[in-house]
Amino acid sequence: MNVASLLYKTMRRLQARTLGQLLRGGLVRVWPFSYFVHRHYRARLSPDRWNNLNKRSIEILRDHEPTLNSAQQTVVDDLKADGIHVTTLDRLLNANGLLKELQIEADALIQRPEVRDQIEHRVSKDGIKWYVVRVFGFQPTLAVPASIASLVLDDRVLDIANSYLGVCSRIKYLDIWYNLPCDEGDPSVDSERWHRDNEDNQLIKLFLYLSDVDEKSGPLSYVRGTQPGGRYGSIYPNNPPTGSFPPDGALENDLPNEEMYSCAGDAGTLLLYDACGFHRGGRTTNKPRIMLVATYASDAALDPLTYTLQNRKQYEDLSVPGKFAIREMN
Ligand SMILES: O=C(O)CCC(=O)C(=O)O
Ligand SMILES: [Fe+2]
Known part of the structure; x- marks a missing residue:
């Protein structure tokens, strides 16, 4: 095996x-490297460093304070109370027709030969989750289509994420996932187990289902109240940069069952x-799960932006938080 393919395999595994x-x-x-790595990242996400790294993003939020309508306020209140809010695209954005447009766009992207090839060979080229085929992938070259950008950069969505996070956030990650159906007996991988993400002290993820997701098609499940600052926020805390993966069954033993919420x-x-x-x-056993994924995080987050925007002209009219979100503004 040559060095390049060894490097590629290792990157995939990690x-x-x-x-x-x-x-x-x-x-x-x-x-002993682990000791120093943990120390470094714990310090980076400590309150002082976090505030320092977010000076600008806090300032911009202060200068462009969102005015939330009552529906947006409910979302932020739910996020603060439980860590999650479930709604529909129509209900939140009153965006008739946008779902259909996004589904058509996603379908066209999925039909591209590079993506079809992964689906036919039943293996993703990116990451340890072999069954999650990504349309843009870890080294994206393809530009994000306007309809997708318009959803994740909608001021109403940004205002919610920013009000919750307390900073003017950046969109760190954006992709469409096509989860291949697996066999029930395949071993669980990575985020199929309960975990806290590792990237920042708080993180808003947006999942928009583009296919129907029932109990067997890998719905997201969430333990309400486990968000940082929540009623169970300090149970098995994040240990940056590795997040937190408690032993199987531990959360079921320690927390009330009714807090475990499945979002079919x-x-x-x-x-x-x-x-x-x-x-x-993410583990579907009956049909592909197709969804749009976006992550909003602060300037202290560990990972770089991972999507490609071309035709930057289309972003000239964005609001200040919109421009900040995609680093058109620093
Ligand atoms: O695929 C899922 O439902 C969960 C994925 C996940 O853990 C994440 O995006 O952070
Ligand atoms: Fe996760």
Whole structure:
């Protein structure tokens, strides 16, 4: 095996998209480097450093304070109370026709030969989750289509994410996932187990189901109240940069069952949740699960932006928070 393919395989195994992530993901597994890596990232996400790294994003939020309508306020209140709010695209944005447009766009992207090839061979080229085929992938070259950008950059969505996070956030990640159906007996991988994401102290994820997702098609599940600052926010805390993966069954033993909430829903279901609270999902056994995924995080977040925007002219009319979200503004 040559060095390039060994590097590629290792990056895949460690879910690394950049050399920095590869180093971080590799060293954190090897004592004594692990000690220093944890120390470094714990310090980076400590309140003082976090506030320092977010000086500008806090300032911009202060200068462009969102005015929330009552529906948006409910979302923010739910996020603060439970870490999750489940709605639909129509209900939140009153955007008749946008779902259909996004489904057509996603379908065209899925039909591209590079994506079809992964689906036919039943293996994703990116990451440890072999069954999650990504339309843009870890090294995206394809530009994000306008309809997708218009949803994730909608001021109403940004205002919710920013009000919850307390900063003018950046969209760190954007993709469409096509989860291949698996056999029930296949071993669980990575985010199918309960976990807290590792990237920041708080993190808003937007999932928009583009296919109907029932109990067997890998719905996201969330343990309400486990978001940082929530009633169970400090149980099995995040240990940056590795997040938190408690032993199987531990959360079921320690927390009330009714807090474990499974988000099955038809196409058009929109989830907004803090991924630093416990969640899991993605294992479908009956049909592909297709969804749009976006992540909103602060300037202290560990990972770089991972999507490609071309035709930058189309972003000239964005609001200040919109421009900030995609680094058209620093
Ligand atoms: O695929 C899922 O439902 C969960 C994915 C996940 O853990 C994440 O995006 O952080
Ligand atoms: Fe996650």
